[in-house]
Amino acid sequence: MADLTSRLADRLLSLEWMMATAESCTGGLIAAHCTDLPGSSRWFERGLVTYSNAAKTDLLGVPPDVIAAEGAVSEAVARAMALGAFYRTPARVSVAVTGIAGPDGGSAEKPVGTVWLAWCIDGQVHAERQNFGGDRQSVRQATVAWALEGLLLRLPQPHA
Template sequence: MLATAESCTGGMIAAACTDLAGSSQWFERGFVTYSNAAKTELLGVHAALIAQHGAVSEPVARAMAEGAIDRSHAQVSVAVTGVAGPSGGSADKPVGTVWLAWHVDGHTHSERCQFAGDRAAVRGATVWNALAQLAHLLRS
């Protein structure tokens, strides 16, 4: 069973999964945790972790993926947090910066991506990469 924990994609990964007929056999739930408070309340991401590293960071993405496992009946999760734009970027986290994390077979994996384009392009690339890497990890 799969759980998603999404910030910058706002539920698009869950929507892509549930667009598939039969997804009720493997999709358990999705968390849309757009705000920092939602990450803390719904996924158990420590506020201090967000304060120290920022919401768009590897530690937060990993905590989101692990929180989705801890707060669901899923065995596999994917989490994303990023800056989709057009504003909100910074020198160290420009628009298009996305951290992705996956929890598969008891291990958490993470990756930083820098996507180009407008808000829709960044969000679409995030969904595609999140699911492509999930499929790769499940095959490994």
């Protein structure tokens, strides 16, 4: 994953952009992978761990009625988290994740391993649902990798 993070860092540096994270099920692991790289303060602005519903509302502005209607693990909440990180920080891009890492907490509709990810680039949000297998650690690590890869794929190429 260090190579992926390095490529993301290079792209953000070439664009002269900062990123922010809004994390629930990963509990700050995305931010940790980013800040493992020396010099990350030049492209990583901040990470917000919003594990509880109250934190999602307080720190990111996710409307409580959206959480109540859709559930914390939903496209609507992931999108709101990404937008909250974008609009409440100086970052040009954000990534948000909310999911069920297990081993319990799943349901027939949202089994363990269900994760919603959202990426916000200059105010435009893209979201997708993934279902990762394995134990809690595997789900969390897969989420980190998918979040970083998804951001890298969605960032514009730097101007020559």
